[in-house]
Amino acid sequence: MEIHGPGGISGPDRPELKPTEAQRPDKAASTDKVADEVNISEQAQLLEKLSQVPAVRMEKVEEIKRLIEAGEYETSERIEGAARKLLEEL
Structure with a gap:
């Protein structure tokens, strides 16, 4: 086998170049962009x-x-x- 010039290997022994992942066209890519949306229930x-409110106000408990x-x-x-408060709730 002879090598001539900067081209390296020539002839039928030359390996085929396969496109890398970055070079391949993305089949999933679309021109339509869909925005993600998250809905959080009122509950x-x-x-x-x-969850952000303390369960017990310790200063009030200590005072009582x-x-x-x-x-x-x-x-x-x-x-x-x-x-009076009990009757108001009824």
Whole structure:
């Protein structure tokens, strides 16, 4: 086998060049562009907001514990207020 010039190998022994992935035309490509769309339900949005709210306001719990231990929590005003709120909800 003889090699002549910068062309390298000549003749029937020359390997065929196959297009690489980047050179191949994309069959899936289309001229029509479709935008993706995501819809989040109202329930999912509310659950997201709820997950960001602390389950317990610890400062309020500690204050009520302190008042109960001191015997100052069960006052007539608090009992009347709780009864009033309960009746409003019914």
